[in-house]
Amino acid sequence: MAPTILYTACVGSAIALYLLLRPAPGSIKVVAVLLGLAAIGWVVKEAARAGEPGEAPVLIFYLFGLITVAAAVRMITHHRPIYAALYFVMVVLSSAGLFLLLEAEFMAFALVIVYAGAILITYLFVLMLARQVENPGEQMMQPEYDRLPREPAAAVMVGFMLLGVLGDMVLGGVGELPPSPSRLQQRLAAVEKLNLLPRRVEAAVRAELGRQTEALVLVDGDGRRVHLAGETVYVNVDGPGGIQQVTLPEDALPENIEVVGLALISDFPVSLELAGVILLMAMFGAVVLAQRQIELSDQEKQAAANAEAKAAQERGR
């Protein structure tokens, strides 16, 4: 895709976002939305034409992507903070859909639970604590700082210049990446992971041979249990009938979430501990910040001191 196409689309969508940010009558907003959609559609069409057939992402990607971008734009243009937070939930849900497309199932659900379930609820609570508009439905009642953007022209210009550069770099760079690992390499990596999970191997062997069999999985000199020959995954087993090869079924290989957990504790143990420390410190910080200092009048202080003295007397007696 030629960079000029990307830059033109950036200019078009920058104008659209600028018009959406400023307070304007509905007809202008409709024009802005159409302009933005046209810019996105043009880039998508050109990008689809640039790739080989069969390389493009599935159709659902475009659907989720469009929902994500539209909800994000609505989030930064909506006058009411509560609706902005709810549109962010929509962004989170549709990007969880994208994660599912990328076969990162655990992260998709973690995103929905942690982001949409926990963080956004915190945001909504704080928004509710802040002052509400007396007359819902009347936009003019919104405070001025929610209605009028600050320097929309400069912000949009800088942002979309950044997008132009980033997009140009991305489109030029992805062609020069090393090829992604082949199916065999992925299989080999999965077998390596399985080598680290002896109990899983034993369970799979027991399931293959029948529960009552007393079988011992043999370990190679270099610590390997599981071997790969062509497409079949097998282990050597010392059982009642002598040493034999047992082919493991396909689902004995670890799943995505198991590999993530293994990587988390074997490759990034210090980062995991640090994440725990960060969470603990954030909790302390939030508790310290949010506690309310109760100010007592002199009279109340006197009363409290009297009550304390009286209690001390009682105890002394």
Place this chain on the structure above:
Amino acid sequence: MTVAQATTISGHALGHYLLLSAVLFVIGVVGFTTRRNMIVMFLCTELIFQAAAIAMIAFGRFHADVSGQVFVIFILTVAAAEAALALGLVVLLYRRKETLNAEAWSELGET
């Protein structure tokens, strides 16, 4: 589905995901600079985190490596910590001036 059955994406598809991530990032930046409500400004930083997470997961899928997903776990951690602290600060600031307008604080100091 086991990791060996998962399909990697092509470099071309990776470009699509990265472009989407860049668009989300830029929308987050524009929102952060234009909105004047402190809470919405912090929401926009969450949008930027979200963009980073999409890029990480797409790269992870391209390289058939789970490190990308592990990093997203850390992004979630940092986002949760940031939300707790930032919202604590916002509540504190709101009690002082009874407004969420970030420009009310353009001159810092005791008032």
